[in-house]
Amino acid sequence: MTANAEVQALLDRAADGGRITPQEALDLYRSAPLHALGAAADAVRRRRYAGTEHIATYIIERNINYTNVCVTACKFCAFYAPPKDTAKGWTRDLDDILRRCAETVELGGTQIMFQGGHHPDYGVEYYEKHFSAIKQAFPQLVIHSLGASEVDHMARISGVSAEEAIRRIHAAGLDSFAGAGAELLPERPRKAIAPLKESGERWLEIMEIAHNLGVESTSTMLMGTGETNAERIEHIRMIRDVQDRTGGFRAFIPYTYQPENNHLKGQTQATVFEYLRMIAIARLFLDNVAHIQGSWLTVGKEAGQLALHYGADDLGSVMLEENVVSSAGARHRSNRMELLHLIRAAGRIPAQRATTYEHLVVHDDPANDPVDDHVVSHLSSTAIEGGTAHPELTVIQAS
Ligand code: SF4
Numbered sequence: 045m046t047a048n049a050e051v052q053a054l055l056d057r058a059a060d061g062g063r064i065t066p067q068e069a070l071d072l073y074r075s076a077p078l079h080a081l082g083a084a085a086d087a088v089r090r091r092r093y094a095g096t097e098h099i100a101t102y103i104i105e106r107n108i109n110y111t112n113v114c115v116t117a118c119k120f121c122a123f124y125a126p127p128k129d130t131a132k133g134w135t136r137d138l139d140d141i142l143r144r145c146a147e148t149v150e151l152g153g154t155q156i157m158f159q160g161g162h163h164p165d166y167g168v169e170y171y172e173k174h175f176s177a178i179k180q181a182f183p184q185l186v187i188h189s190l191g192a193s194e195v196d197h198m199a200r201i202s203g204v205s206a207e208e209a210i211r212r213i214h215a216a217g218l219d220s221f222a223g224a225g226a227e228l229l230p231e232r233p234r235k236a237i238a239p240l241k242e243s244g245e246r247w248l249e250i251m252e253i254a255h256n257l258g259v260e261s262t263s264t265m266l267m268g269t270g271e272t273n274a275e276r277i278e279h280i281r282m283i284r285d286v287q288d289r290t291g292g293f294r295a296f297i298p299y300t301y302q303p304e305n306n307h308l309k310g311q312t313q314a315t316v317f318e319y320l321r322m323i324a325i326a327r328l329f330l331d332n333v334a335h336i337q338g339s340w341l342t343v344g345k346e347a348g349q350l351a352l353h354y355g356a357d358d359l360g361s362v363m364l365e366e367n368v369v370s371s372a373g374a375r376h377r378s379n380r381m382e383l384l385h386l387i388r389a390a391g392r393i394p395a396q397r398a399t400t401y402e403h404l405v406v407h408d409d410p411a412n413d414p415v416d417d418h419v420v421s422h423l424s425s426t427a428i429e430g431g432t433a434h435p436e437l438t439v440i441q442a443s
Pocket of ligand 1: 114115116117118121122123124160161162193238
């Protein structure tokens with residue numbers, strides 16, 4: 045068999061639902077023709093969502109950054125301030141956080157992502173206090189927040205096990221974990237960009253503990269900080285192995301490194317083609333993860349639309365606030381009406397989803413599109429026109 049015929053045979057097997065090995069995934073990632081790779085991934089997506097394959101989902105959420113003070117100093121991060129830098133560091137008080145939650149509800153948001161630095165004083169008690177206050181005031185808001193890195197940090201500050209930390213913040217109101225802090229799980233690239241973060245094995249171990257306690261999560265991957273193709277495949281291999289045991293990862297969300305205002309020098313960003321190839325390989329390789337999310341915040345709207353043809357079934361969120369990747373240069377902005385347009389222009393019917401991916405509203409007739417979205421659009425355009433680097437309310441997409 046020729047090399048091309050071998051690649052096609054492998055693609056056919058993957059498109060038919062056969063499990064591929066990490067080496068086969070790497071071979072496809074390196075050598076499969078781009079469109080053939082996308083077609084195979086799209087075939088898998090259509091079969092998994094037979095009956096609703098014409099739909100692409102999105103969610104309305106708000107990212108609430110509670111502090112930028114952080115002791116972990118990741119080299120790729122443009123958001124954090126070291127504890128000693130009192131001029132740059134800030135924290136939000138509970139009233140401010142609750143006001144942001146109220147605005148989220150008012151604007152039709154269903155989920156908040158509580159995201160911040162590893163503050164040297166914030167142990168389990170901090171998160172218990174805030175999550176219980178949010179849930180008490182806004183029981184309808186889903187708290188899909190934090191990740192294994194924050195758990196590792198808060199458990200250390202409070203002197204408890206990761207399991208106890210998870211049990212307590214779950215009891216206080218945390219519904220599910222975002223995939224925060226996964227970055228790159230293999231040891232070499234992780235140490236290169238986040239030397240003070242817990243290891244990739246520890247990140248996965250904590251996620252496995254959470255899944256076993258009934259707290260599900262998403263998973264992410266940061267692309268383009270100098271990792272090799274083999275290390276990208278190793279990252280998703282590590283996720284697939286845990287998923288085989290727990291089934292707790294709801295989604296996989298690759299996104300690309302943004303190069304501004306940080307300490308990681310000399311890196312070139314992942315290209316759109318590399319990103320699309322990863323979306324497709326994730327759909328083929330992660331046969332045990334239901335949802336693959338296109339992340340157009342970092343790669344752009346057109347690439348996000350293309351991702352829907354390379355295996356993605358979800359286009360992320362209309363996010364009512366985000367400051368982390370924006371600090372590093374992510375500039376793509378949109379609002380709900382534009383997101384609906386993007387999904388339709390990609391040949392899909394948009395559906396607003398819940399955190400757990402149930403369809404809340406299927407926008408199958410543009411004549412019935414929400415008429416009250418001037419609120420979101422207005423806040424978005426105001427923030428963008430203002431050109432602020434630290435927007436109060438900016439409508440952009442993020443993981
Ligand atoms: S990525 Fe998170 S943990 Fe790392 S420096 Fe930034 S805020 Fe801190």
